[in-house]
Amino acid sequence: MTITQLQYVLAVAEHKNFTLAAEKCFVTQPTLSMQIQKLEEELDVQIFDRSKKPIQLTDVGEQIVNQAKNIVSESGRIKDIVDQQKGYIGGDFKVGIIPTIMPTLLPMFMHNFIKKYPKVNLIIEERTTEEIIKMIKNGQLDAAIAATPLDEETIKEVVLYYEPFVAYVPESMPPFDKKELDVNDLSSNLNHLLLLQDGHCFRNNILNLCKAKSLDVDSHFQIESGSFETLVKLADEGLGMTLLPYLHTLDMNEKAMAKLRHFKSPRPSREVSLIYSKKELKLHIIEALRNTIAGVVKGAITFQDVEITSPLQAK
Template structure:
């Protein structure tokens, strides 16, 4: 049994296809198939049920894959230990970022990080918070940037910044005439608030903010979208108002900024953190990321008096 064979097994389990798995592993399909077959012969069992399309794991295969993840992940930590000892900041580093943070934060720090740490092969992936938690636990991500707190015992969180919510109010709404918002003001516009679709933690931030004030339940929100840009366009059409994260408002046109309304202090906000497994060994790269992001965000976000809302979906 070899680490390479286990890596091939994991690739097939993930892609449910030998050809795709071979491409991901940069080997030919016959080579990958032969190595997996040799492992199955050595163990005296079938890991995959090849009669099904797509390929499925057998019952024992499910258990083997779970153990293989641990073995492959732990084997990779040997090099991490050596790099840490040498103070070497380089190598592959996979980081996940949630969709409501990726478009604004990534351009702010990516260029600076690459220039300062050219030996780090930073692989950026966009995932929902739920996916990020799973991938970190499985060792498929080294770290992630997400809204916190997540209340996961196996995951460590380093707060990067606090990002206030900002109301975007079209001119046809009475709320447009207010210079500054209070959370209670949402009550008068609760049936006209446009939200992101389910699956976005920013949606849960807003729902939890409203629920904390006893303002609403999810049935009030009728129009939903997958992006802030669409929500803004819907608001411009007079279909309602929406709430945006502060960084998303920085590059808006001056005309659009006239529709923005800040909340009174303490401003409802989300906590954005760099998160990673407590078993993670690439702490030198994590520290480099933290320092780089903190350096660029420091000038953009200077809010101190904030009130954090949870990104977790509350049970009904």
């Protein structure tokens, strides 16, 4: 039994296809199939049910894959020990970032990180929180940036910053006349609140802030969008008000900024963290990434008196 064989098994378990798994492992399909067959012969069991499409794990195969994840993950720790001893920071590093953080935070730190750590091949993937949690547990991501807390026992969270919510209010809505808002201003305008579509944790943040499981929709229309830009344009048309993360408001023009309304202290905010497996593989790169991000956001995010709302969907 070899680490390579176990890596091949994990690839097939993930992609449910021998050809695709071989491509991801940078080997030929016959080579991958032969190595998995050798492992099955050594163990005298069938790991995969090849009669099904797509390929499925057998019952014992499920148990083997769970154990293989631990073995492959722990084997990576040996290289970590050597790299840290040599002071080497390099290699592939896969990071997931949720869609509501990616457009604003990534441009802030990417150039600095690449310049400071040129030997790290940073691979960025935009993923939902649900996808990120699954991929970290499966070893498909080394780390991620997401709204927390997530209440996941196997995942460690290191807070990067607290980001307040800012209301974008058209002139036609009553809250426009206020200099500062409170949460009650949202609750009394729920029918006119434009939100991101279901699946975005920022939507859950806002619903939790309003202590609502869903919106009471009026009889005229219901609009949910996948982008803040669309929500802002809809608000400009007088179709409602929306909430934005603070960093998203920094590049707005003067006309748009006139429609922004901050909340009274403690400001309702989301907690943004660097998250990774508690097995702490590639910890030296994780720390380098954390330091880089902390260095660029501390000038932009200086709010301390905040009240954190959960990104977990209320039940």
